[in-house]
Every structure is written in structure tokens, then in C-alpha cells.
Amino acid sequence: MKTILFAFLLGLSFAAPAQTSIDEMKKLTPLVGQWKGTASYRMGPGEPQIVQQHETIEFRLNGAVLQIEGTGTVGDRTVHHALAMVNFDSNQKKFFFRSYLSDGKMADAQFQVTAEGVYTWGFDYPGRKMRYVITIAGNQWKETGEYSPDGTQWTRFIEMNLTRQ
Numbered sequence: 001m002k003t004i005l006f007a008f009l010l011g012l013s014f015a016a017p018a019q020t021s022i023d024e025m026k027k028l029t030p031l032v033g034q035w036k037g038t039a040s041y042r043m044g045p046g047e048p049q050i051v052q053q054h055e056t057i058e059f060r061l062n063g064a065v066l067q068i069e070g071t072g073t074v075g076d077r078t079v080h081h082a083l084a085m086v087n088f089d090s091n092q093k094k095f096f097f098r099s100y101l102s103d104g105k106m107a108d109a110q111f112q113v114t115a116e117g118v119y120t121w122g123f124d125y126p127g128r129k130m131r132y133v134i135t136i137a138g139n140q141w142k143e144t145g146e147y148s149p150d151g152t153q154w155t156r157f158i159e160m161n162l163t164r165q
Helices: 002-031
Strands: 035-043 050-062 063-074 077-089 092-100 106-115 116-126 127-135 142-146 155-164
Touching: 002 035, 002 050, 002 077, 035 077, 050 077, 050 155, 106 127
Parallel strands: none
Antiparallel strands: 035 050, 035 155, 050 063, 063 077, 077 092, 092 106, 106 116, 116 127, 127 142, 142 155
């Protein structure tokens, strides 16, 4: 009898954090879907580069992970291709965001739900900080990205405007 009770209590201890994680992940539901539109990238002096942006976002592992794949193209040429995974760790009570670029680079980022339909994420590189804000309003996605050498003065380098398909 003690063995059965122990197994039951052990099962409950795993179920509560798992449910907490799934509940937190539901806050990311507005991001899910196929999104298309334009992005304006400014990488240095001169005019920004305008690209056709496509984002495919879906839950994986029964809602435990959000997979984000973004592709930016100019004509037939891919100029940006990234994949990211977001999950919520119920033990640490925070989201984790890991992104990968097609050139082999990767980053671990901070990720927060700052309001309903508003998400912030960012990371630090040696000598610069990056921050992004995504706002979902209905079927519209607006995202801005900024960088700073010191965390006080920020320069916008990307703006995306997408529509859910």
C-alpha cells in the first residue's frame, strides 16, 4: 500500500509543474500561425533592406514548446533564416528562448510576456545588447528590434509588419 501511495504522490509532483508549464505556454497562443509581410533591416549606414518575411509558428510536444521559424527573402534569395524554441520552466518560473541562424550562430535570450499579446525578448553580446518587442493585435504582428552598445542609447535596426494568413 505504501508503494502505491508513494507512486501516486510522485506522479502528482511531476504533474503540477507540467500543468503550470502548459498553462504559461498558452499565453503564447496569439503567436501561433502562418504570418507574411515585410521587414525592414538596417545593418549599418545607407538605406534599409526591405525583405519579404514569412514566420511559421506552432506548438510542439503537446504545447510544451513553441517553435518559430522565420525566413526573409529578396526575390529568390534568402537573406535571413532563423529557428527558435520557447518553453516555460516551471521550476525556475520563467520562459527560455533559444534561437539558431542558418549560418550556425545561436543565442539564448530572455523572453517575457509583458501584456496580453505583447512579448519582449533579447540577449547580450560582448559590447552590445539586443532587444525586440512583438505586438500581436488581431491578425497583425508588429515587431521592432533595437541594439545598444551600453544599454542606455538604443538604435532601431529592424521593423516587421506581418499579417496572419
